[in-house]
Amino acid sequence: MNFLITGAAGFIGSNLVDRLLEADHHVVGYDNFSTGQETFLERAKISPRFKLIRGDTLDLPALTAAMQGIDFVFHLAANADVRFGTRRPYKDMEQNTIATFNVLEAMRASGVRRIGFSSSGSIYGEPQVFPTPENAPFPIQTSLYGASKLAGEGLIEAFCEGFGFQGYIFRFVSILGERYTHGHVFDFYKNLLRHPAQLNVLGDGHQRKSYLYVQDCIDAILTIITKAQEKVNIFNLGANEYCQVNDSITWICEALGCKPELIYSGGSRGWIGDSPFIFLDTQKLLTLGWRPRLTIKESVLKTLTYLQENPWLLEARS
Amino acid sequence: MNFLITGAAGFIGSNLVDRLLEADHHVVGYDNFSTGQETFLERAKISPRFKLIRGDTLDLPALTAAMQGIDFVFHLAANADVRFGTRRPYKDMEQNTIATFNVLEAMRASGVRRIGFSSSGSIYGEPQVFPTPENAPFPIQTSLYGASKLAGEGLIEAFCEGFGFQGYIFRFVSILGERYTHGHVFDFYKNLLRHPAQLNVLGDGHQRKSYLYVQDCIDAILTIITKAQEKVNIFNLGANEYCQVNDSITWICEALGCKPELIYSGGSRGWIGDSPFIFLDTQKLLTLGWRPRLTIKESVLKTLTYLQENPWLLEARS
Numbered sequence: 001m002n003f004l005i006t007g008a009a010g011f012i013g014s015n016l017v018d019r020l021l022e023a024d025h026h027v028v029g030y031d032n033f034s035t036g037q038e039t040f041l042e043r044a045k046i047s048p049r050f051k052l053i054r055g056d057t058l059d060l061p062a063l064t065a066a067m068q069g070i071d072f073v074f075h076l077a078a079n080a081d082v083r084f085g086t087r088r089p090y091k092d093m094e095q096n097t098i099a100t101f102n103v104l105e106a107m108r109a110s111g112v113r114r115i116g117f118s119s120s121g122s123i124y125g126e127p128q129v130f131p132t133p134e135n136a137p138f139p140i141q142t143s144l145y146g147a148s149k150l151a152g153e154g155l156i157e158a159f160c161e162g163f164g165f166q167g168y169i170f171r172f173v174s175i176l177g178e179r180y181t182h183g184h185v186f187d188f189y190k191n192l193l194r195h196p197a198q199l200n201v202l203g204d205g206h207q208r209k210s211y212l213y214v215q216d217c218i219d220a221i222l223t224i225i226t227k228a229q230e231k232v233n234i235f236n237l238g239a240n241e242y243c244q245v246n247d248s249i250t251w252i253c254e255a256l257g258c259k260p261e262l263i264y265s266g267g268s269r270g271w272i273g274d275s276p277f278i279f280l281d282t283q284k285l286l287t288l289g290w291r292p293r294l295t296i297k298e299s300v301l302k303t304l305t306y307l308q309e310n311p312w313l314l315e316a317r318s
Numbered sequence: 319m320n321f322l323i324t325g326a327a328g329f330i331g332s333n334l335v336d337r338l339l340e341a342d343h344h345v346v347g348y349d350n351f352s353t354g355q356e357t358f359l360e361r362a363k364i365s366p367r368f369k370l371i372r373g374d375t376l377d378l379p380a381l382t383a384a385m386q387g388i389d390f391v392f393h394l395a396a397n398a399d400v401r402f403g404t405r406r407p408y409k410d411m412e413q414n415t416i417a418t419f420n421v422l423e424a425m426r427a428s429g430v431r432r433i434g435f436s437s438s439g440s441i442y443g444e445p446q447v448f449p450t451p452e453n454a455p456f457p458i459q460t461s462l463y464g465a466s467k468l469a470g471e472g473l474i475e476a477f478c479e480g481f482g483f484q485g486y487i488f489r490f491v492s493i494l495g496e497r498y499t500h501g502h503v504f505d506f507y508k509n510l511l512r513h514p515a516q517l518n519v520l521g522d523g524h525q526r527k528s529y530l531y532v533q534d535c536i537d538a539i540l541t542i543i544t545k546a547q548e549k550v551n552i553f554n555l556g557a558n559e560y561c562q563v564n565d566s567i568t569w570i571c572e573a574l575g576c577k578p579e580l581i582y583s584g585g586s587r588g589w590i591g592d593s594p595f596i597f598l599d600t601q602k603l604l605t606l607g608w609r610p611r612l613t614i615k616e617s618v619l620k621t622l623t624y625l626q627e628n629p630w631l632l633e634a635r636s
Contacts, residue, residue, distance in 0.1 A: 147472035154465035
């Protein structure tokens with residue numbers, strides 16, 4: 001099949017590119033390199049079945065041209081800085097909501113009808129049901145990022161109904177693993193390298209979060225687009241467990257051999273719009289036969305090892 | 319209090335303007351008159367407490383300037399042509415989603431913190447639970463209009479969390495009554511005037527819909543903003559009943575004294591994205607003490623009388 005991936009040079013995107021190429025597919029990578037890393041595509045660029053397009057999802061003509069001959073679009077490009085929504089509200093609106101609309105319009109103009117979309121568990125806001133299933137009670141948004149992903153989901157669903165699209169909506173927990181470029185492991189590791197005796201922690205450390213290893217995430221994506229064939233296919237992607245921020249700190253510090261003083265900013269949320277408890281019900285995905293390979297602890301430690309082996313990333317994403 | 323109403327020259331907007339002026343409030347009406355009718359504001363314009371601004375919600379500087387000194391914004395301006403989303407997808411995106419973002423940003427820049435928003439029962443898509451409560455299972459969108467209203471709700475909720483706003487989200491059924499300018503009563507009456515012997519009906523006539531009289535709708539809005547004081551207040555607004563399209567046709571034809579041949583386009587939906595059954599659970603609103611004055615049948619007949627008394631509207635909105 002011919003795939004196009006927006007955000008192809010990103011964390012999840014570049015891993016997905018590699019996996020699709022390994023499975024003998026043709027892949028067009030589309031990225032504006034605002035946060036993507038060309039290094040992540042070094043292996044892909046060797047393949048004659050890979051084509052890289054430097055382009056922006058806000059550039060509708062370029063995006064439409066890139067869609068020619070494509071069977072399936074993975075729309076992964078996004079502003080993924082969940083924490084900073086209130087600093088720059090328009091960024092989530094433009095980079096996520098309007099960009100997703102453009103991707104759908106480019107597909108419609110080019111006759112492409114299948115789309116996979118990186119949504120997020122943050123669209124559940126602060127849910128009342130744990131683990132939170134896909135058909136949880138109608139949520140109330142708590143972040144501009146979540147609101148922008150909700151808007152993207154709604155657009156995709158409306159295009160499925162209105163224009164005969166087939167949509168795959170992946171509601172991710174936080175993803176960990178090779179090519180991870182931002183998030184708590186990144187921040188903690190970077191800060192501990194500089195100041196091993198002290199670590200600033202957002203919130204009270206008791207926030208409960210779920211994580212998933214990137215290769216398990218991609219296994220899930222490929223399982224879903226193969227086995228689920230509804231008009232709109234919505235799946236939670238996460239581990240069947242969660243940990244506290246403090247657990248993750250313990251694992252990281254043990255691995256690094258440091259015992260920093262922990263300084264908490266306090267409160268049950270790490271930032272405005274942070275959800276103190278994220279734990280998604282993945283029964284629907286498990287029913288398809290998918291199983292994760294790594295536990296959360298293993299994923300955290302694998303991420304740490306990756307960052308230790310790739311010190312350039314700490315500078316590239318500072 | 320000082321209110322600003324976007325879409326002030328519209329059906330619901332102009333009725334709300336009049337009611338707020340009657341209650342001694344100050345009102346700024348903001349409208350671009352793309353579909354609004356200046357005639358609807360004739361009574362308001364007599365009041366020294368009313369100010370009309372001709373402006374577009376896409377014009378952020380004008381909108382921000384208009385917000386000075388305002389306590390509460392009713393954001394009612396929208397593309398309300400639910401049926402034509404697939405003809406012009408960008409219209410819902412721009413006029414509803416982006417416009418709502420602009421309203422929120424204009425408020426933030428001007429220090430206005432309370433917003434009431436005209437959402438819609440269509441955001442429930444094709445629900446599985448009837449009557450459909452506000453916390454129904456996470457819906458799947460079936461129309462671009464619904465998707466744009468969902469996006470608007472999410473933005474408002476995120477601004478409530480992120481910037482200390484207080485939000486009122488009104489999920490309306492179809493509204494009927496004085497100054498009604500589009501919808502099935504309008505279409506049926508207009509067509510029967512021209513061709514009393516024949517009436518084309520979208521769908522099979524068995525679509526079940528709920529309606530609400532505009533003054534009952536405004537009673538509900540004013541009750542909610544007075545009595546509900548959560549950060550985010552989401553309310554269904556509808557009658558505690560529904561009717562079939564065929565019922566409404568019978569009422570209208572009896573009133574007009576005609577017996578047209580009914581020609582159905584067929585199918586359980588009137589158009590792509592139409593919901594075959596809309597019936598909202600209004601228990602939350604009833605708990606506040608609100609009660610509707612008119613039944614659906616009375617609302618339909620009152621609307622018909624209004625259209626008969628205002629033949630100019632049939633031309634103005636053709």
